[in-house]
Amino acid sequence: MSSPKPAAELNPKTTEYEFLGPPGAFFVTTTVPIIIYALYFGCSETNACKPSVAAIPDQVLGAITNPDWWKSLWDTEASLMYLAWYAFCVVSWAVLPGDRFQGTTLRNGEKKTYNINAFSTFLLALGAACGTIYRYGPESFTFLYEKWLGFVTASVLMAITQGLFCYAISFQQGKLLALGGNSGNFIYDFFIGRELNPSIGSLDLKYFNELRPGLILWALVDISMACEQATRRGGLNKVTDSMWLVLAFQIWYVADALYNETAIFTTMDIITDGFGFMLAVGDLAWVPFTYSLQARYLAFAPKELGAVWTTVIILVNLTGYWIFRDSNGEKNDFRNGKNPKNLQFFVTARGTKLLTSGWWGLSRHPNYLGDLLMALAWSLPTGIDTPITYFYVCYFAVLLIHRQRRDDENCHKKYGKDWEVYQKLVPSRIIPFIY
DSSP, rough: OOOOOOOOHHHHHSOOOTTTTHHHHHHHHHHHHHHHHHHHSSSTTTTOOOOOGGGGGHHHHHHHHHHHHHTTTHHHHHHHHHHHHHHHHEEEEHHSOOOOEEOOTTTTTTOOOOEHHHHHHHHHHHHHHHHHHHHHOOGOOOOOTTHHHHHHHHHHHHHHHHHHHHHHHTSTTTHHHHHHHSOOOHHHHHOSSSSOOEETTTTEEEHHHHHHHHHHHHHHHHHHHHHHHHHHHHHHOOOOOHHHHHHHHHHHHHHHHHGGGGGGGGSSSHHHHOOOOHHIIIIIIHHHHHHHHHHHHHSSSOOOOOOOHHHHHHHHHHHHHHHHHHHHHHHHHTTTTTOOTOOOOETTTOOOOEETTTTHHHOHHHHHHHHHHHHHHGGGTTTOSSSSSGGGHHHHHHHHHHHHHHHHHHHHHTHHHHHHHHHHSSSSSTTTTTT
């Protein structure tokens, strides 16, 4: 049996930065919460999601210099409800039945074991929400719309708290650090995540936050927006086709991610990234409160699309979902030693096999193309009255291009000249023959 590696060898110092180093990390840390709030104030019922660009500087200055505006961001009741929601997710993780799954082998030779019951948690939460609406009417579930600011603040504070907590415990002896989060700079390591898998007992915080509190809350937020529209329009039978599309697309996306829970263990977030403020604020605040922007807009600006546009938008979404799910299926099968489609592959000097046919022969990230088409379908029901509801598509394109570049850079370091050969075999990065 081999002796354990020394700490310095197991956790080498990070020498290369992402996000332009500490200044970039500080910029993203401060701007992400600001953007979440800005999307609320910039796309509200007051301005019909058409803010006056010229008036923005004066409005921002007037707000941040007004103590009452700062007080309005806090809602004690919303914060207590958010804590109760998080506790519900933790208890569900602990007690609901599910499979046990072993993750990838870590650098220290260990494997973590996970409870696979996120879909059960989702069904329980969805059942409770639907039961409440059925018993007490749609007006009983509009609180997420009414207390939006308070919930955002609570989720951001939770992300900050977890980021600081995970940074602090990463200095305990025996911790396995992320290769990219051990720079020695507090701002950068707090943001990017210093420890690879920070845990409280058997609760892996990175894995838990990735799929449960924020992702399921996103679906509940959408439902609350539909209830707000129904309350204003006189009942659930008055909910518009555009709102039903957004609910169907986004809740299906959430359900699919939770049902295929084990697929997360092949992602960069789980395998290589540490858990710091970047992932915490993304999982807990950004996902539920920016991804639901279209539903929130339709709550106060209802639109009827008609049969033709509804069909077109459904086809766009189904195309994206097919590409996303089928390409991920090819990748997961191949990584698990299966190749039902007899796909061609390229063998590197390390012995690693890289797919060069099927979806992965068309581009190096075909699943990202599917993601982008679905993102577009989620925004199309809002029409063209405002560009703000298309924020998610633009942001997601930037995010996926950034991830693609990170992945290419990591693969180039890992495979060397073999990666250059592979790039010639599969030249497209995301969109075949275009990018």
